[in-house]
Amino acid sequence: MKRNLFITFEGPEGAGKTTILNKIVERLHQHQIDVLATREPGGIEIAEKIRDVILNPAHTAMGERTEALLYAAARSQHFFEKVEPALKQGKHVLCDRFIDSSLAYQGFARGIGIDEVLAINEFAIGKRMPDITILFDIEPAIGLARIHAHNEREVNRLDIESLSFHEKVREGYREVVKRYPNRIKVVNADQSIDLVVEEVWHILKGILGEN
Ligand SMILES: Nc1ncnc2c1ncn2[C@@H]1O[C@H](COP(=O)(O)OP(=O)(O)OP(=O)(O)O)[C@@H](O)[C@H]1O
Numbered sequence: 443m444k445r446n447l448f449i450t451f452e453g454p455e456g457a458g459k460t461t462i463l464n465k466i467v468e469r470l471h472q473h474q475i476d477v478l479a480t481r482e483p484g485g486i487e488i489a490e491k492i493r494d495v496i497l498n499p500a501h502t503a504m505g506e507r508t509e510a511l512l513y514a515a516a517r518s519q520h521f522f523e524k525v526e527p528a529l530k531q532g533k534h535v536l537c538d539r540f541i542d543s544s545l546a547y548q549g550f551a552r553g554i555g556i557d558e559v560l561a562i563n564e565f566a567i568g569k570r571m572p573d574i575t576i577l578f579d580i581e582p583a584i585g586l587a588r589i590h591a592h593n594e595r596e597v598n599r600l601d602i603e604s605l606s607f608h609e610k611v612r613e614g615y616r617e618v619v620k621r622y623p624n625r626i627k628v629v630n631a632d633q634s635i636d637l638v639v640e641e642v643w644h645i646l647k648g649i650l651g652e653n
């Protein structure tokens with residue numbers, strides 16, 4: 443049965459989420475499938491402003507609970523202003539990061555606790571969860587090296603955390619997968635872009651009912 447889906451891409455820094463998302467959107471359009479691509483934190487004006495506050499490297503004094511609440515606030519605004527209306531219009535939505543980022547980064551790596559972060563997100567968006575999540579798994583050192591090598595975007599406050607923080611993020615994602623084994627599909631992101639695209643397309647086309 444075909445229905446519109448809320449799909450999220452997750453993973454550590456430099457795993458290739460944005461690169462692959464753009465290629466998957468192209469592929470979906472080639473198949474005449476209507477999809478809205480968006481991102482977190484951001485995607486709409488208010489959430490982009492919150493993003494700037496969270497990720498500004500000068501904001502070194504930001505506490506981890508402030509950080510978790512700001513991500514949840516941006517998520518709430520983005521979800522109700524952009525994601526839910528698109529789903530109601532019958533579009534698929536493909537979002538670069540969503541709640542699992544909060545669970546892995548704030549819940550696990552910052553040490554707030556996955557259940558605590560789930561609770562504030564429940565206040566923000568209720569019990570809504572993606573239909574399907576692709577987790578781009580990669581050694582954090584490789585992902586960070588990609589970002590520094592290509593120099594395509596500004597380095598943000600989270601990028602400059604220690605390697606051990608980013609390793610905890612990866613471990614955090616593994617914990618999240620244990621909680622949601624049916625929803626989250628893990629893809630090896632340490633392969634060529636073409637191979638990763640094919641792996642992700644294989645997963646999505648099965649779910650979307652495409653050939
Ligand atoms: N499979 C790959 N192999 C080699 N380089 C890659 C691969 N995928 C992406 N890259 C490159 O790595 C860099 C980071 O990619 P991208 O921005 O897509 O990652 P990301 O997961 O969205 O990162 P972040 O979450 O930190 O913004 C880009 O320069 C991109 O071209």
Ligand SMILES: Cc1cn([C@H]2C[C@H](O)[C@@H](COP(=O)(O)O)O2)c(=O)[nH]c1=O
Nearest residue numbers: 482483513539540543544547548600601
């Ligand atoms: C949604 C979300 C994101 N983060 C972190 C992850 C990244 O370090 C940045 C976003 O930058 P990107 O280039 O757009 O990937 O924010 C987080 O810690 N918690 C979240 O909920």
